Amino acid sequence: MRKIIVQEFITLDGVMQAPGGPEEDKSSSFGYGGWTAPYFYEADEAAGEFMQKWMKSTDILLGRKTFEIFAAYWPEHADMWPGINDVAKYVVSTTMKNADWKNSVFLKSVDDLKKLKNSEGSDIKVHGSGNLAHTLFKHDLVDELCLMTFPIILGPGKRLFDEGSFPAAFTMTDSLVTPNSEIFATYKRAGDVKMGTIGA
Numbered sequence: 221m222r223k224i225i226v227q228e229f230i231t232l233d234g235v236m237q238a239p240g241g242p243e244e245d246k247s248s249s250f251g252y253g254g255w256t257a258p259y260f261y262e263a264d265e266a267a268g269e270f271m272q273k274w275m276k277s278t279d280i281l282l283g284r285k286t287f288e289i290f291a292a293y294w295p296e297h298a299d300m301w302p303g304i305n306d307v308a309k310y311v312v313s314t315t316m317k318n319a320d321w322k323n324s325v326f327l328k329s330v331d332d333l334k335k336l337k338n339s340e341g342s343d344i345k346v347h348g349s350g351n352l353a354h355t356l357f358k359h360d361l362v363d364e365l366c367l368m369t370f371p372i373i374l375g376p377g378k379r380l381f382d383e384g385s386f387p388a389a390f391t392m393t394d395s396l397v398t399p400n401s402e403i404f405a406t407y408k409r410a411g412d413v414k415m416g417t418i419g420a
């Protein structure tokens with residue numbers, strides 16, 4: 221069985237929309253695209269090392285919109301992400317059937333996602349792909365979270381978690397707080413949510 225790891229940039233209020241640039245995702249008139257950029261300009265050595273570890277090439281799983289963004293950029297910039305052109309790129313889409321980016325594999329349904337998770341192979345990382353992430357959370361298909369939280373609140377915007385998420389507990393396995401207040405944290409699945417009464 222393969223691990224599915226959801227790896228995302230988020231704000232304190234959980235927004236994940238368009239972290240990389242103003243034109244990345246303007247849906248719903250989102251006006252804060254590129255909100256991570258100032259922090260990357262000021263990134264320190266420790267954050268850079270942590271980020272390199274997170275960006276180690278593995279097979280990736282993407283929604284259609286994120287795949288289109290990646291496929292338009294990374295084939296010509298692979299020196300910035302070594303190995304990205306060689307790994308498998310799994311794309312969940314009901315409309316796309318092929319792409320020029322090599323090693324692209326197309327999936328159509330939750331059943332396809334379950335088959336992929338139950339197959340043999342390396343870990344699979346999800347980048348961006350908000351709707352896909354919601355589907356994975358809804359069907360309890362997420363084994364780990366890698367979250368880079370930025371010290372801002374945006375209000376509007378697509379969020380990583382919604383009310384359809386399957387209740388799940390996680391435990392932190394690695395973390396870093398940077399000098400400019402970003403928080404890198406890795407969590408692994410830790411069973412069911414437990415409840416009780418404080419002081420009882």
